[in-house]
Amino acid sequence: MSADTTDTTDTTNTTDTAESADTTAPPGTTDLIRFENVTKRYGDHTVLDDLCFSVRPGKHVTLIGPSGSGKTTILRLLMTLVKPDSGTIRVNGGQLYPAPESELREVRKDIGMVFQQFNLFPNMTVLRNITEAPVRVLGLSKDEAEARARELLDMVGLGDRCDAKPTQLSGGQQQRVAIARALAMRPKVLLLDEVTSALDPELVAGVLDVLRDIARTTDITMLCVTHEMNFARDVSDEVFMFDRGKVIESGPPERMFSAPDHERTREFLSAVL
Template identity: 60%
Template structure:
């Protein structure tokens, strides 16, 4: 039995009472004349691993930022685990509600930049939110954090502060921090794009393990096509704020139906 069996089992947290983990229903978002999301209808099933691909500026990251409540849609409904995160009619003013706050707690996110508190140790970074948001005792939060840091290979570095770590180590610490909140949905926004090439593999190994050994719902944006093909149940090609096509990794990467998808894949595989 793996020494990490218990902590991995604790991450098996699909939405038991929901048929859909994430749902976008006619969601639009614009900045002036730039339509970042256009009437987006999109769902992710509980436990599904979905990767969004597409050109820069296509709106991929905006999907994640809407889920994190870092961006407000202009119109549409977004639900997570069956609970409403956003429900907007056009022109409606938005105020954060208790339900928004509670639904947001179901979501963890790993950003391109690691966003760790530089003055705190790795351990302190990981226990901060469980203690102050989930009201977990410091002892319980620390015990879980140590297990998570061991899972991501950082137990020996938990007393270090982020500037003492490599980029790959900082991103692994950020993954542990997101997992510490026991999210139902894990969002990953280009999790290796800020890393030196030789550090990419160590972060991918952690994500790969989560994808292969847990039932956690995962939604990832990446330009790493080989990695997307390896870990995904479904790949979604996105362009100009809309889904161009979607299917299994084999379908998208071997027999894409859209000319736009074919051109994009040809361009990224040439680099």
């Protein structure tokens, strides 16, 4: 998974509008995810710059923007793979940062992630790849975990591959197993980090169809980093445009992809659409 920490994009035309983008929910609204003045640096490079944004329960939010703008770092912070240098992160009413390790582990149970690379255990069967965490982390019985895993494998079209090893599957099938594995933890938040970037083009559509079904049939909150703009248009309730560690504008996909307000957004979309 890329660290999303380098930025070679020309940002000379970016204005100070980033400072005023209002990405927090209205007063009185319950947020499932909330970043408050979060800053993350790698050495002298500031990846997230005093970032504030929020996501409400059940919403599907896509993060777009050039490489190095901070998108994947947001997912890594939520997965507790890295820590912010300052600021507060809250998930489902619990505090992720700053927080003691015990509280962090509890909040982390509400979050599932599907990575660019599939990260399956090659020595385990497909079924065990999915049941391992529910048994060890959630304390499910083996029978309950296996019943849940089989149901999820049926959902992603792999019900007949329970006993296969990951090396016996195509890349698209492995990614669908990874999606089922994330869902097996019954997360409230599903993070998707460029989940089709490692796939051959002919395998991309099948994986995106599975994610569309999840968005349509569940109430899971989805936070997605992708360059698949048609997918983002289809599934998103809101699209956030990132540049230089800030949200420079956000809005529904119809407006963001058809008539964005910010010149930097128009430049980015003209390059990727």
